[in-house]
Amino acid sequence: MTPTTTTNTTAAKANTKTKTVFQKAPFRVLATLLLIEGVMVGQVLSRPSAPEDCNKITDAKLRVACWVKKVKAGEKHLSKADLHGAILAMMDLEGADFHGANLRGAELSGADLDGANLRGAHLEGAHLTVTDLEGAHLEGAYLNKANLDTAHLEGAHLERAHLTSANLSNADLKKAHLEGADLHGANLTKAKLQQANLSGADLRGADLNDANLTGANVTGIKIDKDTKDKNMRGHPPFNMRI
Numbered sequence: 001m002t003p004t005t006t007t008n009t010t011a012a013k014a015n016t017k018t019k020t021v022f023q024k025a026p027f028r029v030l031a032t033l034l035l036i037e038g039v040m041v042g043q044v045l046s047r048p049s050a051p052e053d054c055n056k057i058t059d060a061k062l063r064v065a066c067w068v069k070k071v072k073a074g075e076k077h078l079s080k081a082d083l084h085g086a087i088l089a090m091m092d093l094e095g096a097d098f099h100g101a102n103l104r105g106a107e108l109s110g111a112d113l114d115g116a117n118l119r120g121a122h123l124e125g126a127h128l129t130v131t132d133l134e135g136a137h138l139e140g141a142y143l144n145k146a147n148l149d150t151a152h153l154e155g156a157h158l159e160r161a162h163l164t165s166a167n168l169s170n171a172d173l174k175k176a177h178l179e180g181a182d183l184h185g186a187n188l189t190k191a192k193l194q195q196a197n198l199s200g201a202d203l204r205g206a207d208l209n210d211a212n213l214t215g216a217n218v219t220g221i222k223i224d225k226d227t228k229d230k231n232m233r234g235h236p237p238f239n240m241r242i
Contacts, residue, residue, distance in 0.1 A: 085104070104123060110129070114135060148167060176197070
């Protein structure tokens with residue numbers, strides 16, 4: 001083989017290799033683009049929708065399911081969430097913002113709501129037995145007929161809260177803020193209310209049997225004669241100063 005022939009053969013091979021590289025290049029580029037697009041699409045699909053998007057769902061069950069999914073994903077910004085009848089028992093909801101949320105009939109037994117914001121939230125008929133609500137903000141919240149048996153509410157803010165016929169038996173309400181709260185007909189048997197502020201609260205028809213109000217502020221409370229006689233006859237099992 002002559003030098004000229006060898007050179008031509010080498011050049012041909014180089015051209016073939018170059019062609020192959022350039023022919024494969026578009027496929028590699030396309031594959032890379034598809035991979036990037038797939039990742040981006042996957043991120044978009046997996047990204048939770050904004051909290052307010054759930055309330056745009058017209059079907060009530062699907063709307064609640066949307067919010068429950070967010071809660072389970074760790075979402076803590078739940079203002080005005082619709083969680084009517086949701087099962088949230090034993091969940092870690094510490095510091096969550098439920099301001100104005102709909103939690104009517106929700107199952108929150110054993111949940112950790114320490115320091116949570118529940119201002120103006122609707123919790124009518126909700127189940128909050130053994131729930132941790134220490135230092136929680138429940139100002140103006142609606143807790144009518146809610147079950148708060150043995151709930152931990154030490155230092156909780158319940159100013160102007162609606163607690164008509166609520167069950168607060170055995171609840172820990174030490175140093176709780178209950179100024180102006182509506183406790184009409186509430187069950188407060190064996191409740192721990194030491195140093196609680198009940199000034200201006202409505203206690204008409206409430207059951208305070210065996211409740212401990214040592215050091216509580218009961219200035220200006222509303223209490224009817226029957227309730228007073230029932231809970232203070234003889235030697236009361238608690239120190240109630242009126």
